Amino acid sequence: MxxxxxxxxxxxxxxxxxxxxxxxxxxxxxxxxxxxxxxxxxxxxxxxxxxxxxxxxxxxxxxxxxxxxxxxxxxxxxxxxxxxxxxxxxxxxxxxxxxxxxxxxxxxxxxxxxxxxxxxxxxxxxxxxxxxxxxxxxxxxxxxxxxxxxxxxxxxxxxxxxxxxxxxxxxxxxxxxxxxxxxxxxxxxxxxxxxxxxxxxxxxxxxxxxxxxxxxxxxxxxxxxxxxxxxxxxxxxxxxxxxxxxxxxxxxxxxxxxxxxxxxxxxxxxxxxxxxxxxxxxxxxxxxxxxxxxKADEILAKNNPFLDLEVDPKLGWALRNITDFPVTLQTAPLEMILRVPGIGVKSAYKIVNARKFQNLTLEHLQKMGVATNRAKYFIVVANSNKNLIHLDSVHLKNLIVGDTKSKFENPFSNQTSLLNDDTFLR
Incomplete structure (x- = not known):
């Protein structure tokens, strides 16, 4: 050879x-x-x-x-x-x-x-x-x-x-x-x-x-x-x-x-x-x-056919449908909990199981792996700050994007982490 x-x-x-x-x-x-x-x-x-x-x-x-x-x-x-x-x-x-x-x-x-x-x-x-x-x-x-x-x-x-x-x-x-x-x-x-x-x-x-x-x-x-x-x-x-x-x-x-x-x-x-x-x-x-x-037609629409490069598509959907929030985690169906920014699939199932036994708080959610710095704007739990839910979608987007940039110098620098880490979808 x-x-x-x-x-x-x-x-x-x-x-x-x-x-x-x-x-x-x-x-x-x-x-x-x-x-x-x-x-x-x-x-x-x-x-x-x-x-x-x-x-x-x-x-x-x-x-x-x-x-x-x-x-x-x-x-x-x-x-x-x-x-x-x-x-x-x-x-x-x-x-x-x-x-x-x-x-x-x-x-x-x-x-x-x-x-x-x-x-x-x-x-x-x-x-x-x-x-x-x-x-x-x-x-x-x-x-x-x-x-x-x-x-x-x-x-x-x-x-x-x-x-x-x-x-x-x-x-x-x-x-x-x-x-x-x-x-x-x-x-x-x-x-x-x-x-x-x-x-x-x-x-x-x-x-x-x-x-x-x-x-x-x-x-x-x-x-x-x-x-x-x-x-x-x-x-x-x-x-x-x-x-x-x-x-x-x-x-x-x-x-x-x-x-x-x-x-x-x-x-x-x-x-x-x-x-x-x-x-x-x-x-x-x-x-x-x-x-x-x-569904594909929920993520984007004909009058809005491109994904927002500033925010992930789940957050983008939530901001466009701000009237569907806040979600009361103690009683909301699993399907709606999955749509809350900051909550991943595993965390959503943990929430549904845990709420049978106690009133959930932000501290409970953190232990379940929820990104509460993002989710808190879209939920109601026992100790949530309900004043935050009155922000309009533009100000809320700016607030979350600013908070993300302060934590990640360049949130798009690592392709692999984005594709495999559910935190950017939660």
């Missing part, structure tokens, strides 16, 4: 993979069997943070950065003058096993440009996963990126060896995709999403009857949208995400702020990178839809 050449390929293809953020393994539960290597658990694997705060690692590479498509927003587009490389199936397997044995990684995220055609590329991705499982007895996490246009047979085989499959929607709307990637259409991406959803359901039903039935993509499927390469509003983006959560049982929708890679006139200028805070706000809005009972 030419190790210098392998190292060169790794540098090229790992760098090219950095634009794909759709690589969480949350929900995987593959167990180590037959004295194999690795173990994928529900805590998650890749360069991300789990729910318990652990940072976990993943070998994240492209099989190749050659591509037959010329998508304006993609660094690997065929017209881009970049250094090209491609791994063989055996090279990816060897890299994964060697990195795992050295404790560098806990799993593999494998994507690819499309060379020759969809089936040719997808077949190689599947071979990597199959060799790892059957020949190397590898039980760690494997995430495969599905290739638009690949056959159902290959997609089915991929789901039997991978923990998660993902198909990137790329641009949120069909019109935006046609503008920037005229060789593609959303149906190429939506069709395999529907196939994977149905196969997951079929295999789950079959396992109820026969325990020997193999699992199919046990960590589900995910997708990713590029934000800011095309002119979609935040409302359009979260409506699309909401559609895929409801109709395709999507585990996660990821949002990737556009990074300028071209001076193509169809794209924003090279100096106009999407602010990281916009990406963060979309993740927070996504969190509200998934865990807090919000």
């Amino acid at each position: 030419n190790y210098d050449r392998i190292k060169e390929k790794l540098e090229i293809l790992a760098d090219a993979a950095k634009y794909d953020v759709s690589c969480s393994s949350s929900g995987g539960n593959r167990k180590n069997t037959n004295k194999g290597l690795g173990d994928s658990s529900s805590s998650g694997i890749c360069h991300t943070y789990t729910e318990d705060g652990r940072c976990v690692s993943l070998l994240k590479i492209l099989l190749t950065n050659f591509c037959i498509y010329d998508c304006a927003y993609c660094v690997t587009r065929k017209s881009n003058d970049i250094q090209r490389a491609a791994f063989t199936v055996e090279e990816v397997v060897d890299l994964t096993m060697n990195f795992y044995r050295r404790n560098y990684i806990e799993g593999l995220f494998l994507s690819s440009g499309i060379f020759k055609n969809a089936d040719y590329t997808m077949e190689r991705l599947v071979r990597v996963a199959k060799k790892l499982r059957l020949e190397q007895n590898f039980n760690g996490y494997i995430h495969l990126k599905s290739i638009p246009g690949a056959s159902d047979e290959l997609m089915r085989e991929a789901g039997l060896y991978a923990d998660r499959l993902s198909m990137n929607l790329e641009i949120p709307t069909e019109s935006g995709l046609k503008l920037l990637a005229p060789d593609k259409d959303h149906q190429q991406m939506i069709k395999p999403m529907g196939f994977v959803k149905n196969e997951i359901s079929l295999y789950k039903d079959e396992r109820k009857k026969f325990k020997s039935t193999p699992k199919f993509a046990p960590a589900g499927q995910s997708t990713q949208m590029i934000v800011g390469a095309s002119p979609e509003t935040d409302l359009q983006i979260i409506q699309v995400a909401d559609h895929f959560y409801k109709n395709f049982s999507m585990k996660r929708v990821y949002y990737s702020g556009y990074v300028p890679v071209s001076n193509d006139a169809r794209l924003p200028g090279l100096g106009s990178q999407v602010p990281i805070v916009r990406e963060n706000r979309l993740y927070q809005a996504d969190w509200l839809m998934r865990f807090y009972g919000f």
Whole structure:
């Protein structure tokens, strides 16, 4: 093996993979069997943070950065003058096993440009996963990126060896995709999403009857949208995400702020990178839809289609609906408690349970993890200052934003903490 050449390929293809953020393994539960290597658990694997705060690692590479498509927003587009490389199936397997044995990684995220055609590329991705499982007895996490246009047979085989499959929607709307990637259409991406959803359901039903039935993509499927390469509003983006959560049982929708890679006139200028805070706000809005009972049309409206970059979307909703407050925590339904800024999901359930036995105070709420410096403006408890509830929404926003800035020198400097710490949604 030419190790210098392998190292060169790794540098090229790992760098090219950095634009794909759709690589969480949350929900995987593959167990180590037959004295194999690795173990994928529900805590998650890749360069991300789990729910318990652990940072976990993943070998994240492209099989190749050659591509037959010329998508304006993609660094690997065929017209881009970049250094090209491609791994063989055996090279990816060897890299994964060697990195795992050295404790560098806990799993593999494998994507690819499309060379020759969809089936040719997808077949190689599947071979990597199959060799790892059957020949190397590898039980760690494997995430495969599905290739638009690949056959159902290959997609089915991929789901039997991978923990998660993902198909990137790329641009949120069909019109935006046609503008920037005229060789593609959303149906190429939506069709395999529907196939994977149905196969997951079929295999789950079959396992109820026969325990020997193999699992199919046990960590589900995910997708990713590029934000800011095309002119979609935040409302359009979260409506699309909401559609895929409801109709395709999507585990996660990821949002990737556009990074300028071209001076193509169809794209924003090279100096106009999407602010990281916009990406963060979309993740927070996504969190509200998934865990807090919000609908996309509640978070934003046609006359207000962009998220406020100064405040998180939950606080933004509360300020726009100030007449729904204050909420009396002693008697309010769980659904309304979840809408109080400063109260997270776990704290909301603690409140509902604790109020059966005592009249709650601010001190009680603090012990439950409530951000009372924010929640106090929107609630009534035994010792709350009711005078504060008479502030109008403009003054209240300024008061809370000022208080936040005094505690955090730059509240948007750490992307990871915003995506994983519920305090910015509470």
